[in-house]
Amino acid sequence: KQEVTQIPAALSVPEGENLVLNCSFTDSAIYNLQWFRQDPGKGLTSLLLIQSSQREQTSGRLNASLDKSSGRSTLYIAASQPGDSATYLCAVFNTDKLIFGTGTRLQVFP
């Protein structure tokens, strides 16, 4: 059974730092991996999707990498801002559904 783990569970950093959020999964037979952002009490917003054949995807200050063989993905946030404060979730697409990690709660303070 696929399990998705995110470390750390929470992170608090000063504005301007470059960050790395980690996601690991137990079954490497995935179709794709998605990173989402969730603001408190709100739904999820898709940030990046990496197909299983890809190594990374970039969108603005965000860069996500995928290493299927080791069962790992990282989300890199450059020059963090207070507006980046949110919970970040990764999810892997296995067969016909997404399996979510429990998220990393990020706080960026001025």
Add this chain to the structure above:
Amino acid sequence: DVKVTQSSRYLVKRTGEKVFLECVQDMDHENMFWYRQDPGLGLRLIYFSYDVKMKEKGDIPEGYSVSREKKERFSLILESASTNQTSMYLCASRQTGVVLTNEKLFFGSGTQLSVL
């Protein structure tokens, strides 16, 4: 942009009531999903639907049922609400196509259900 709309932002119901949570998407997506989100447990899949009148059980279907009579609408039904169904409920949709691997999942803003 895709819009996934959940009918209620907050809902308070009593134990034993029948509860309907509605979700509508405006992009002709074929796949729709219902998740619940609880602190420490993350998102767990309740039911999903590949197309109209089709439904599949997710990981925690007990106590729930669903209805997909029209392509744009996917309803989650709590037949007899219980306190352990207090949770944030999230609806999502996704288009499918020839290349299944590159389709993003789009979420609604969620319904916070409290069962007293």
